[in-house]
Amino acid sequence: MLPVAEAQARILAPLRTMPVEWVALPEALGRVLAQDLLARRDQPPVAVSAMDGYAVRAADTEEAGRVFRLVGEAPAGGSFQGLVGPFETVRIFTGAPLPAGTDAVQIQENATVAGDEVRFDGPVAPGAFVRPAGLDFTLGWKGLAAGTVLDPRALGLAAAMGHLWLPVRRRPRIGLLATGNELRWPGETPEGSQIVSSNTTTLAAMVSGWGAIPVDLGICPDESAALIERLRDAAGLDLLVTTGGASVGDYDLVQAALEAEGLALDFWKIAMRPGKPLLFGSLGALHVLGFPGNPVSTGVCAIVFLRAALQRMLGLPPGLRHGEARLANALAANDRRQDYLRGFRVRGGGEDRVETAGRQDSSMFATFAAADVLVVRSPFDPPKAPGDTVAIVDLREVLASLR
Structure with a gap:
């Protein structure tokens, strides 16, 4: 069986970064910037007042009690036309x-006004309450680097720098195909041992949240002809993800159907739990990821492999950030597979710890939906006692962002 790290590397190797497209600023939230973005102006473009008050020459304010003549006003969005002379001031x-x-502003709280005469409580220093030109940024400044995931702050900065259209990576189109005679659509009433299909719902939400476009290819029965027809529907997509049918049962027909269509199989089966029967290959230009059908296997494989694939396609460095936590419970020694255990944050020993779910069956989606973390255990990891440190993946963090 292939180690997880090698499987990741082999999935990422043939993937190419999406081309650039230009989108309007209001449509760019969550998109990945494809080029550095430079300021088109100084901000502010000229020296401006930082407060309401009176513009003065700082040197004139050194003489206590001096009367200044009010010669005009400068509103925001406007300006005072003319030259301010000695002992003159402008509102x-x-x-x-x-x-x-x-060269300075005396705030209005320190001024006494009588008609066109103004007295100030004390002196001000040159530059007081003045924002100099270019205080925030200057023309040509690289405000946003290529690879930035555009959040509300980044969009605001892009607007301030003078940009209406932004160069971003085209969103990959990801085909999602569920397979299995036992599956029914959400909202249908299953009969007997039938179950509701949840995998494509989960994957579509993940794909959307990670910056791509899900294309639902529906539910396909375990019939080779039907599978081949659905595979042909995926032509032109950037990646196809199937769920179910990737194992070794008589009705696990995905691999055979793919090979009948000319699949160049890269690998099948990895040393991972959940997610052992994972398939990767190519149908011409279309790359195919075949996930197991159990919903936890699908979810974990998406976090470990699909997310990294999307990062690569969007021009981001692929990676899954691992943190650390102390265990609240003991764990037996691990076997040859890399393990991803659902865990919950609990309070124990005077600190936050992680307690793994008592049963880790890959069909139990409820524990996956409620879990806070995945506890990651390398192959042949020795036994762990309460209080030992383990590697974790924060599920809320990883589901919320590509970073």
Whole structure:
């Protein structure tokens, strides 16, 4: 069986980064920036007031009790036209350009006004309450680097830098195909041993949250002709993900159907639990990931492999961040497979710890849905006692972002 790290490397090797497309600023949330974004202007473009007050020459304020003549005002979005002379002042508002001849702002709380005469409580230093030109950024500054996942702050910065259209990676189109005679659509009433198909619902949400476009190819029965027809429907997609039918049973026909269509199989079976019967290959230009049918296997395989594939396709460095936590319970020695155990954060020993679910059956989706973390155990990991440190993947974190 193939080690997890080698399987990841072999999945990523043939994948190519999506081409660039330009989208309007309001449509760019969550997209991946394809090129560095440079400021198209200085911000602010000129020196402006940081407060409501009076624009003055700082040197003139050193003489206590001096009367200044009010010669005009500078509103935000406007300006005072003219040169301010000695012992003259201009009423100025936050964001207004500093009038020519002035170099400071005396805040209005320190001013006494009588008609066109103004007295100040004390002196101000040059540059007081002034935002100089380019304080925030200057023309040509690289404000956002290629590979940035555009969140609300990044979009606001792009707008401030003067951009309406942004170069982003095209979103990969990911085909999702569930297989199995036993599957029924959500909302249908299963009969006998039939079950509701949940895998494509889970995967579609993951794919959307990770910056790609899910294309639901439906549910396919365990019939070779039907499978081949659905595989042909996937032509033109960037990646196909199947669930179910990848094992060794008489009705596990996905591999055979793929090979009948010309699949170049890269590997099948990995040293991982859950997720052992994972398949990867190519149908011409279409890369295919075949996940096991059990819902926890599908979810864990998506986190470990599909997420990294999307990162590569979107021009991001592939990777899954691992943290650490202390165990609340003992664990027996691990076997030859890399293990991903569902775990829950609990309070124990005066600190937050992680307790693994008592039963880790890959059909038990409820524990996966409720779990806080995956506890990651390498092959042949020795026994663990309460309080020992283990590697974890935070599920809420990994499901929320590509980073």
